[in-house]
Amino acid sequence: MVLEVDNIELNYGTKKVLSGIYLHSKLGTVTGIMGRNGSGKTSLLNIIFGSLSSKYKSIRIDGKNIKKPLFSTNKIAYLPQHRLLTKKIKLKTAFKLFNIEWDEFIGYFESFKIYKEYRAHQISSGELRLIETYLILKSHHDVILLDEPFSFIAPVYVERIKALIHEQKSNKIILITDHSYEHILDISDNIYLLKNGCSKLIGNTKELINEGYLTVNSLQKWSPR
Numbered sequence: 438m439v440l441e442v443d444n445i446e447l448n449y450g451t452k453k454v455l456s457g458i459y460l461h462s463k464l465g466t467v468t469g470i471m472g473r474n475g476s477g478k479t480s481l482l483n484i485i486f487g488s489l490s491s492k493y494k495s496i497r498i499d500g501k502n503i504k505k506p507l508f509s510t511n512k513i514a515y516l517p518q519h520r521l522l523t524k525k526i527k528l529k530t531a532f533k534l535f536n537i538e539w540d541e542f543i544g545y546f547e548s549f550k551i552y553k554e555y556r557a558h559q560i561s562s563g564e565l566r567l568i569e570t571y572l573i574l575k576s577h578h579d580v581i582l583l584d585e586p587f588s589f590i591a592p593v594y595v596e597r598i599k600a601l602i603h604e605q606k607s608n609k610i611i612l613i614t615d616h617s618y619e620h621i622l623d624i625s626d627n628i629y630l631l632k633n634g635c636s637k638l639i640g641n642t643k644e645l646i647n648e649g650y651l652t653v654n655s656l657q658k659w660s661p662r
């Protein structure tokens with residue numbers, strides 16, 4: 438399975454946000470999307486999901502143009518930048534709704550076992566973010582969009598989520614954006630940089646420096662797999 442996102446044009450009033458986008462992502466891979474604040478990463482994920490309309494867009498799966506919003510095809514799950522679960526929902530209910538086993542989750546995150554009867558607003562924002570990320574990653578959809586899954590997450594849990602992403606990617610297409618660039622570099626098979634409304638496929642970290650996204654001090658060793 439191959440997802441292609443092409444020919445996106447998005448304007449907010451007179452402001453052109455996206456104008457020259459091409460993304461190619463295949464089953465079994467993680468595609469990292471990088472870009473400075475305001476470069477259009479969240480807007481792009483919303484357009485792919487189908488919750489934001491753009492002037493132009495072409496979304497293709499295995500070469501076939503998908504006209505209706507992807508969310509209505511049951512192929513896609515999206516972790517938005519902000520809250521996914523409503524405040525009052527019980528965590529065990531959320532797991533039921535996503536058809537995900539609570540006990541399996543506890544196998545990954547044992548310290549969460551006391552929270553089964555809790556509601557979403559009764560755990561910390563980081564704990565909630567971790568649960569939301571887990572639910573989306575484990576959901577039974579082909580395409581997974583993750584917008585800033587590592588925000589507010591402790592390093593030890595970040596590493597577990599990265600392991601989960603690695604485990605889940607074999608039968609999924611995963612698109613991820615996060616400002617923790619070192620983690621994005623670590624888990625991604627391909628990286629696109631959004632700049633001036635356009636996407637650029639990145640081959641090595643030097644390009645990220647040349648494009649003004651990373652500084653020399655933040656250079657990490659990375660090469661596409």
Ligand SMILES: Nc1ncnc2c1ncn2[C@@H]1O[C@H](COP(=O)(O)OP(=O)(O)OP(=O)(O)O)[C@@H](O)[C@H]1O
Nearest residue numbers: 449450454472473474475476477478479480481518
């Ligand atoms: N509802 C809106 N109305 C007007 N402009 C908007 C709206 N939403 C986003 N924008 C503008 O579109 C641009 C891209 O926003 P977007 O949230 O997609 O960027 P981003 O790359 O995800 O940023 P960040 O890394 O800070 O989360 C920003 O300059 C923003 O001001």
